[in-house]
Structures are given as C-alpha cells and as structure tokens.
Amino acid sequence: MSFDPYASSRETTEGRVYSVTGGDWDELSTEIGATKEERVVVNMGPQHPSTHGVLRLILELEGETVTEARCGIGYLHTGIEKNTEYRTWTQGVTYVTRMDYLAPIFNETAYCMSVEKLLGITDQIPERAQVIRVMMMELNRISSHMVCFGTGGLELGALTPIFFAFRDRETVLDIFEEVSGLRMNMAYIRPGGVAQDVPADAVSRIREACRDMRKSFKDNETLLVGNSIWMKRTKDVGYLDLAGCMTLGVTGPILRAAGMPWDLRKSQPYSGYENYNFDVITTDTSDAYGRFLVRLGELEQSLRIIEQCCDFLDKLNGAPVMVADKKIAWPAQLSVSADGMGNSLAHIREIMGESMEALIHHFKIVTEGFRVPAGQAYAAVESPRGETGVHTVSDGGTRPYRVHFREPSFNNLQSTAAMCEGGMIADVISAVASIDPVMGGVDR
C-alpha cells in the first residue's frame, strides 16, 4: 500500500492495524477487499460526532453486521466522588450537580435526600421546599429529554429536531435562571431544603411557559411520530426485552418501553410525589422507537405535575423553604442585585453590622459546616434515565466519608452489547442514542 496521509497501517501481533482519520479511504477499502479477511474490528470514538459524548465503541464487524460490540468508557472520569470527601456536606451539592450534567437537579435531590436521611430530618423538610424540588425536577426532566431528542436526531441525520428541542430547552433554562440564578449546574437543592425561594412573579411565568411548551412540543411530535424515515431507523432497533432489562439492572424509559410500569415516583414516592396526579407511560415494543414514545409521553406528564406544583406554590405562599433547625439550615439568603445573584444585602447588613452572634453562626456553618451522625444511607430518585441512587457514608464529621452514585447511564450503557450484536452497524447509533447515556454520569 502506498503512503496515504489519511490511512496508514502497521503490523501488530493482533494482525494488521490501520489508522484512518477522515478523508478518502479508497486505498484502504481496496486493500481490505483484496484480503480474505471478512472480520474487521472498528474503533469508534472516543471523539466521534455520533457517539453521544466521549464514548468509545469497539465494534467487530462482518461486512456490515456487528458481531461484537464493546464500550470503552472513562474518558470523562472526573473523580467527583473523591472530591466530595474533601468538602463540607453542603459543598458536596456543587460537585454532584456536575455528574450527570443534563439532570443536575436530580443529582442534587438524590444527594440531599441521602444526607437528610443520615441527619434524620427527612420528615422535617418544609412542604414548600418539597414542592419546589418536584417542580424543578420535572422542568429538568423536560430539558433533559429535549437534549435526548435533539442529539438523537442529529446522530441519525435529522437536523430539524434539535432546533425545536433546544428552543423548548431554552424556555426551561430561562425558568431555571430566574429561580436559581444559573442555567446549568445550579447547586440549588441543599440539604434541608432549597437555596432560596422562587421569585414572586415566577409562578405565573412558569404557568405561561407550560402553556407555550404544550403547544410547541407538538412540533417535534408531528415531525417524528409516524415519520417513515424515523420509524425505519428506530423501529425494531436496539431491542431489549423485559427479561434483558431485569438481568442487566436497566431502569428508566428503557424498562418502561419494555412494558414494565416501574417508576420510583409512583412505587416509592419521595418529595411528596404521592400528592400529584400523573401517569406512568409505557410501551411494549422494547425498541428505540418505543423509548422515544415513552420520553415523548413523559413530557406531557411533567407539564401536568408542574402545573399542580404551581397551584401548591400559590397555596403555600410565604412558607419556609429550609428546615427550621438553625444548626443545619444555610444561613445566607441569596438575592439578585445589579451584578447578578449573590448574598442578600439584608443578610450581609445583619451579620456585619448588627449581630455578632449571627456573624459567628454564619462563619461556622459556611466554613466548617454541620456534623452528620455516623452511618450510611441510600436514597434514590427517578431521573430521566432511570434510578439515580446515592450511597453516602458519614463518620460523624463535617465532610462526607464516601459518596457513591449509582448512575443510571453507567448501568444502562452495559446493555449496548445486548442491543447491538447481530444488528447492522448503522443501528448501533440508534441503539446508543435510545439509551441516552450522559457521559458525565457514566464516568463521574
């Protein structure tokens, strides 16, 4: 083979290895065509436009059929679990929110629920804080599913869904920004409640946004549901039935698309989910199209829950959003001023000018944090991808001893092999997109 800058080759003990990096591969295909070898091992990623992040897929092909599929992960391993051990319990929220970066609120809530369990204050969380948590989680579910549709479509070559999806995502992010000050990675849910109350006029704005979104969700729906190209790319692709899901510990939309109505919000309600009316969406096709339909249905259910939250918030106007126990509650209140979100001036005036005790208290809680009784706890929430579980261990100190996340993306990605082997190489993309792994969650 003559020298080709895009495709060089070398001999190894495993056989001949070709490196191709884009461009014209004519020579490579001619040469492979000339050999008797039918089996080719293709490495896809970790930097590939259609692998949903820094995922590496190692595919063994016979012609266009995938005979073996393996995932290489860890390219985004961030050591977050170790980092939390060096910060206070409250600061831990700031780290865990960056794990599954499409579902920050779910990570925060799960983490805070486990800390609250350790503290034994699960039933002292004020009702308004619970409602705000539920509302933020459901908004977050919408924004996360939107990215799934957008990038999933992009990976299958459909450009339009991402524009509709990100338009709706922006609507949600605007609400997030108004409520928490940040579009992503908010660190808004805190042990004991939430960082601050929702602004006074936000509720009406959220109602309005729900009305708008209910209409604008139709765009993607009419574009994709029943679309013959979309159906051909996703129907009967990435098949994983109920038995497969159970063996592999798969949860979330994949499990519900296999016909099992398992949703922690219904089966093991937390944060007051038992007070809301909503349905668990299922399909029984067990394929990528079914998962798409489940996610689509969940959008509407999320809107329903958000609207009920708005009603609750109206009723609970002025109620506290942090536990009453001052030894745990975060002392500072945030507020928006000319240069953005920051400590409220009223609070700063109090601690700096009026009360020495308040200053000492603020200093102790903010720098040293609160002590958490020794022990371990596990708390789980239903994130957009399945069960996000947090195992926290405390040794009685002001910092976590160990925080471990059971990430649904990490677990569900294991099913790639079961979904892809025996199928065509083009279907690998659909299958992985329908798992909707977020590499930040997979690798943590």
Next chain:
Amino acid sequence: MFGVNGSGDTSGFGGLVRVGSSSGSSERPYGSYFDEIADDLERAYPEFNDAIEAVVVQNGELTLHVNREKLEDVARILRDNPKLQFEMCLGVSGVHYPDQTGRELHAVYPLLSMTHNRRLRLEVSVPDSDPHIPTLVEVWAGNNWHERETFDMFGIIFDGHAGLTRILMPDDWAGHPQRKDYPLGGIPVEFHGATVPAPSERRSYR
C-alpha cells in the same frame, strides 16, 4: 496562615477529628418489613447464622453484613426465593476504612425487589491484605461494570469475574484512586515535563 498542612484537607479549615463508624448489630424487632425479610431468609437458608455476621437497622434501612464465603449463596436465595425476590442489584459501592484493622475494605450492594417493592443492603468486608470477594455477575449480570469500577477505584478483586480490568482509569494507571491512602491530586502530568503540585501544597491553600 490559614488551615492545616499535611492532612490532605484542602477546604481551608481542617483540624477535624474523625470518629470511626460503628457497626454494632441491631436487636429484634427490626421494625417495618425488615423482620419478614430476616425470617424468610432464615427459613430459606439454614446456614443463616454462619453467613450473616450482623443485621443493622439504621436510618430506616436494613443492612445485612454477609460473610464473603457465603455471599453467593445468600445472593441466589435473595434473588430466587419467591418471598424475597430481589430481582435487581443496583451496583457495588466500595468504602475504605483504614482504621478497621482486618476489615478495611467494604463492598456495599443495594438490592431492590420490584415484586415486593422493598429495599435491602448487603455489606461484605475484607482485609486489605486479602481483598478477594466472589463475583455476583453470575447472579445479577448488571453488576459487571460496577464490580470493575470498584476494582478500579478500591482494588477489591472480584473472584470469578470474566474480565476484571480497569474501567474508568487508563489501563496502565498505578494505584486505586478512591482509597483513603491515595492523595486527592498532585499526580504528575506526563505530557508537559512539568508537575502539578498537590492542591494542599498550592499557594492559595497555605
């Protein structure tokens, strides 16, 4: 001026006294559905007293401390017995307790029974010098990657696992990063010829 040096504490305050967590056994009645689980397991598994080292009820959760030799038997019964039916194992979480001599490394398995809507936790502890635990991939296939992760981060060797290799760190990485004796940072960056000082050694933290 601020903080302490040498403890790896980068939070700027330091000086914390850590008390080791205790794992004394709880007394019956355990409350909730926990007694039923214990009874059913005892009935289904005659060697219950040998296998279960301690039963701990804490924060509304039931933990069974299992002897590692019996782990696989216990797991199979928990999965297959119609009264128990824990169909799902939600992974493995390693914990390193350097102070608990003889049982430094713990592996924690959260189990979930969808049929009965119950949760349970298994905990296995092994000494650092002999960090072997039988694999549960045969029982719950979904544990495959979770066990690889725990091996990667803590160095617990899961005997019988078909491909126990590193999963998150590069294959040639030395050490198991989430153990307590592993520093938070300060790993030399091999691509530049320069080193990055450990966070606790950096100027702003002193």
Next chain:
Amino acid sequence: MGLEEKLPSGIMLTTVEKLAGYIRKTSLWPASFGLACCAIEMMATTTAKYDLSRFGMEVFRGSPRQADLMIVAGRLSNKMAPVLRQIYDQMAGPKWVLAMGACASSGGMFNNYAIVQGVDHIVPVDIYLPGCPPRPEMLIDAIIKLHEQISDTKLGSNRAQIIREVEAAALAAKPVHQITGLLA
C-alpha cells in the same frame, strides 16, 4: 506556510497580513470537541436562540481534518488527554484552540487525580473562556475576540519577531506555583 513567509517585512507583508487575516477569520471551521457540561452550552450556541451562524460558524466538523478551530468544551481527563493531542495534531494549520469553561482553562473545581489541570498542558491555547459553564453569549464573545486576534495575526518575519519576544518573556516568567506573596 506559503509565499507570505518569504516576503520581506514592509508594506507588502502588512497588506498580505491584513488580507490573509480577514480571510482566515471569516472562514473559521470549528471541530466539535465536546467533553462535558460545557459542550451542551456549545450546542445551545449553535441553535436558533443564539444562532452562531450569524458568524458563519454553525457547522461543526466531525473530522479534525476539515477544521481549524478546536473548542475544548469541558473537563479533560488524563485518559482523554492523548486523544485530544492526537486530534489537535491531525488538524491542518493554521489552527486555533479555545479553552471553554473553567475546567478546560485550569481544571476548574476538580483539583484531583483524574483531571488535567488546564488543557494548556497538552495543546497551546489561544483564548481562555471562564465560566462554569459559560453562557452561550460568552462563547460568542470569545469567538469574536478570537476573530479579532486572527485578523491581527502577523506573518513571515513579523511573526518570527513576535514569537521570539513571547518566548523570551515566557522563559523569564516564574511558574505560577512558585509565586509567593499575598498569603504565604
């Protein structure tokens, strides 16, 4: 590396510099190098609300061969670092690197064993963009600043002169972790 490198410094070179700078800045092709949370904001920048196509840059190339701007969006782990370098090497020059977000610029909040403390350990960075994650408007701002920088790029002997000066200054500078004062 064409004719412009041979030109003597003077009016001719500065004219070619201006022309080349204008052409380069207006035909920038970003390579998609999304790593973590910042990548989602990078994607948001290309969509309807922020509309990066106003600057003719909305199409992210999948192949580094076809790109000349690498937006490193997210935290770079030690495992990913060699991959990043390989992709950078595959890009044809002239090429630029934008470190998007706190993590890419400095390691951000992850001062630990897994994360490279700033991509400038691996590749030369032309512009750093702070924020966690930076808003789409900030990314657009950084890109416009980079455009200015590109259109002011010197060529040939003028460039050689600048490189010499910068290198001399860098060699004389003290490494950050050796700087004392303030608190220590």
